Amino acid sequence: MGNASNGHDSSPSFACEARKACVKFRSLFSLNSHLFFDTSMSVGIVQEQVASAITNALLEARKRGALQSTNFPEPVIDFPKREEWGDLSSNVAMSMAKEEKRPPLEVAQVIADQLRTSCPLLEKVSVAPPGFLNFTLRPDCWFSVLEEVERTGDRYGHGTVGQGQRVLLEFVSANPTGPLHMGHGRGAALGEALARLLQAAGYEVDKEYYINDAGRQMKLLADSVYARYLELHDRECSFPEDGYHGDYIKVLAQALNREKGSEILNLASDAARRECGQWASEQLVRAIKDDLERFGVTFETWYSEASLFSAGKIEAALQALEQRDLVFIRDEATWFRSSEFQDEKDRVVRKQDGDYTYLASDIAYHFDKLQRGYEWLINVWGADHHGYVPRMKAAVNAFGYGDDSLRVVLVQMVRLLRGGEKVEMSKRAGEFITLQDVVDEVGADAAKFFFLMRRSDTHLEFDLELAKKQSSENPVYYVQYAHARLASLFRTARERGFPVLPVGDAPLAALVQPEELWLVKQLSSFPGLLEASAGALEPHRITFYLQELAGLLHVFYYKHRVLPPRIDGVKEDEAGEDGEPSELVREDLSKELTMARLVLLKQVQTVLKNGLGLLGVSAPETM
RNA sequence: GCGCCUGUAGCUCAGUGGAUAGAGCACUGGCCUCCGGAGCCAGGUGCCGCAGGUUCAAAUCCUGCCAGGCGCGCCA
Numbered sequence: 001m002g003n004a005s006n007g008h009d010s011s012p013s014f015a016c017e018a019r020k021a022c023v024k025f026r027s028l029f030s031l032n033s034h035l036f037f038d039t040s041m042s043v044g045i046v047q048e049q050v051a052s053a054i055t056n057a058l059l060e061a062r063k064r065g066a067l068q069s070t071n072f073p074e075p076v077i078d079f080p081k082r083e084e085w086g087d088l089s090s091n092v093a094m095s096m097a098k099e100e101k102r103p104p105l106e107v108a109q110v111i112a113d114q115l116r117t118s119c120p121l122l123e124k125v126s127v128a129p130p131g132f133l134n135f136t137l138r139p140d141c142w143f144s145v146l147e148e149v150e151r152t153g154d155r156y157g158h159g160t161v162g163q164g165q166r167v168l169l170e171f172v173s174a175n176p177t178g179p180l181h182m183g184h185g186r187g188a189a190l191g192e193a194l195a196r197l198l199q200a201a202g203y204e205v206d207k208e209y210y211i212n213d214a215g216r217q218m219k220l221l222a223d224s225v226y227a228r229y230l231e232l233h234d235r236e237c238s239f240p241e242d243g244y245h246g247d248y249i250k251v252l253a254q255a256l257n258r259e260k261g262s263e264i265l266n267l268a269s270d271a272a273r274r275e276c277g278q279w280a281s282e283q284l285v286r287a288i289k290d291d292l293e294r295f296g297v298t299f300e301t302w303y304s305e306a307s308l309f310s311a312g313k314i315e316a317a318l319q320a321l322e323q324r325d326l327v328f329i330r331d332e333a334t335w336f337r338s339s340e341f342q343d344e345k346d347r348v349v350r351k352q353d354g355d356y357t358y359l360a361s362d363i364a365y366h367f368d369k370l371q372r373g374y375e376w377l378i379n380v381w382g383a384d385h386h387g388y389v390p391r392m393k394a395a396v397n398a399f400g401y402g403d404d405s406l407r408v409v410l411v412q413m414v415r416l417l418r419g420g421e422k423v424e425m426s427k428r429a430g431e432f433i434t435l436q437d438v439v440d441e442v443g444a445d446a447a448k449f450f451f452l453m454r455r456s457d458t459h460l461e462f463d464l465e466l467a468k469k470q471s472s473e474n475p476v477y478y479v480q481y482a483h484a485r486l487a488s489l490f491r492t493a494r495e496r497g498f499p500v501l502p503v504g505d506a507p508l509a510a511l512v513q514p515e516e517l518w519l520v521k522q523l524s525s526f527p528g529l530l531e532a533s534a535g536a537l538e539p540h541r542i543t544f545y546l547q548e549l550a551g552l553l554h555v556f557y558y559k560h561r562v563l564p565p566r567i568d569g570v571k572e573d574e575a576g577e578d579g580e581p582s583e584l585v586r587e588d589l590s591k592e593l594t595m596a597r598l599v600l601l602k603q604v605q606t607v608l609k610n611g612l613g614l615l616g617v618s619a620p621e622t623m
Numbered sequence: 624g625c626g627c628c629u630g631u632a633g634c635u636c637a638g639u640g641g642a643u644a645g646a647g648c649a650c651u652g653g654c655c656u657c658c659g660g661a662g663c664c665a666g667g668u669g670c671c672g673c674a675g676g677u678u679c680a681a682a683u684c685c686u687g688c689c690a691g692g693c694g695c696g697c698c699a
Contacts (some may be wrong), residue, residue, distance in 0.1 A: 357699090385694085455636090
């Protein structure tokens with residue numbers, strides 16, 4: 001292969017990233033099983049071929065007595081850290097050394113010898129201390145990736161590890177007592193991305209919003225609105241101590257007044273409050289729904305807490321616990337024996353005064369989720385609720401489901417900045433930047449991307465100025481621009497009579513430049529990345545991957561041309577009179593090369609689009 | 624006091640037991656006759672919080688400290 005240019009090998013930093021972008025491939029199968037390719041079509045076909053070549057080599061070597069182990073480890077395929085080491089590497093030899101009772105280097109040598117004789121797709125197999133196996137593949141092996149991307153299109157990268165399991169993903173679930181703020185936005189972006197990620201990984205996902213329309217918060221909302229309503233009618237009233245002070249409450253009261261006039265004045269206080277509360281919460285839920293829709297986040301179901309009460313589901317759930325002898329009465333209150341399951345102490349579900357606690361609704365709610373047939377429950381919660389996790393797990397356990405059937409993803413706070421300066425917010429005074437403010441200012445795409453750039457359990461800094469910038473400082477523009485730039489290229493190509501051929505018909509052998517190979521390798525790691533980030537419930541990995549892919553594209557695009565220059569008046573000038581090659585390689589652009597590059601870039605565009613799609617971010621054709 | 628999370632470059636952060644720990648930003652200097660310069664290239668920094676342990680191999684796993692954040696209601 002034309003691994004030329006050893007001379008000034010100033011391989012750009014992206015090269016490292018491409019290799020680092022590596023998603024390790026773990027074979028999911030033991031060697032004894034025959035299911036080598038059964039469910040793992042998601043990890044990248046090239047890596048898979050190498051992994052299976054290794055397992056075959058291990059078996060062969062054992063057959064002829066060169067290896068003794070009865071159990072072979074799962075071969076892990078990696079991108080080596082340095083380009084000189086090859087295309088792919090594996091550490092199998094090192095993990096086998098113990099059982100083989102030989103130095104890793106020796107074991108590696110045995111495997112390498114075996115592979116050299118038995119695996120035609122490896123151009124070169126080498127061994128490096130302390131026991132790595134490094135592989136250089138025949139370049140055309142990588143082109144199968146391009147075929148795969150074309151064949152699967154917008155499903156490229158999707159896998160089947162989920163095996164169709166039903167997942168209920170609950171997120172946002174903000175109390176309908178006010179507009180959504182930044183923190184909810186982060187949860188919303190995360191939930192939406194998780195849903196897409198898990199669907200792509202083969203799960204069947206439903207998104208649900210739990211409406212806390214019962215309990216104390218609702219009462220406070222009702223009292224607050226009622227108080228503002230009375231104010232409009234110049235009635236004496238005292239605003240509730242812990243009430244909601246935001247202006248939106250006044251706006252609600254005015255709207256209520258427009259709709260119902262003085263009708264509510266005639267009701268008894270209790271009835272009037274109920275009326276106000278119910279009306280206000282309906283309005284707020286609708287507003288939340290609108291906000292989320294404009295943010296590009298939707299739910300299959302909006303589940304009302306109040307409906308748990310009216311349908312008798314609280315009693316039913318507690319009864320189910322009682323049948324398992326997991327509730328008891330003490331001090332005239334009813335307790336759930338959550339300490340039987342990892343929780344530090346038992347918890348009250350029904351107070352002395354006969355009211356149910358919030359935990360009781362939540363137990364009933366989760367019981368209901370399970371009864372609806374979901375095998376896996378995922379909740380996205382604010383990190384300040386982390387202390388609540390053990391008791392919810394206890395509840396799930398109590399109903400006979402394992403620890404793993406509930407996963408809680410915690411989301412940390414968002415610190416809002418504007419040009420590096422902190423934006424102060426005080427919820428108490430009712431002054432906060434709402435999600436809608438942010439979406440209006442920076443757009444839904446940028447907001448979502450920013451929310452997803454960090455691991456969810458770390459604090460996030462969100463700079464409004466940065467999110468608006470249209471330059472490479474702004475990661476979302478950087479990635480979207482890569483997509484738009486390609487779209488523009490294909491438009492120009494079509495105008496000038498260069499169609500994008502099917503991969504099978506393209507002269508891919510023309511692709512010999514390192515920048516081209518980097519792109520293909522980066523594409524090849526997408527399925528593994530997807531599976532890993534779905535498994536870890538960490539969409540932020542996608543944002544890093546996309547920035548790397550976009551970076552590789554821009555490097556390629558700067559250095560190489562795809563279409564021949566339009567004007568043929570360009571002189572074949574004597575670039576570099578003193579033999580100094582200019583940085584821009586002036587290559588002969590054969591028709592083959594143009595065709596091959598168009599095909600390559602088409603697949604790059606597909607993957608950019610797929611990745612952005614997983615984040616719920618658009619892939620614009622023009623910007 | 625107990626529990627959870629975090630501690631990696633000046634800042635914001637990646638890093639699912641592997642080789643010489645990385646990116647973006649910021650800073651400096653370069654690069655457009657031509658497919659979108661909304662781009663590219665070149666410059667350099669780390670007791671991976673500290674100390675032990677497990678391992679052929681630790682930023683990663685375990686234990687103990689230190690620092691920051693959060694949580695520990697018959698609130699929701």
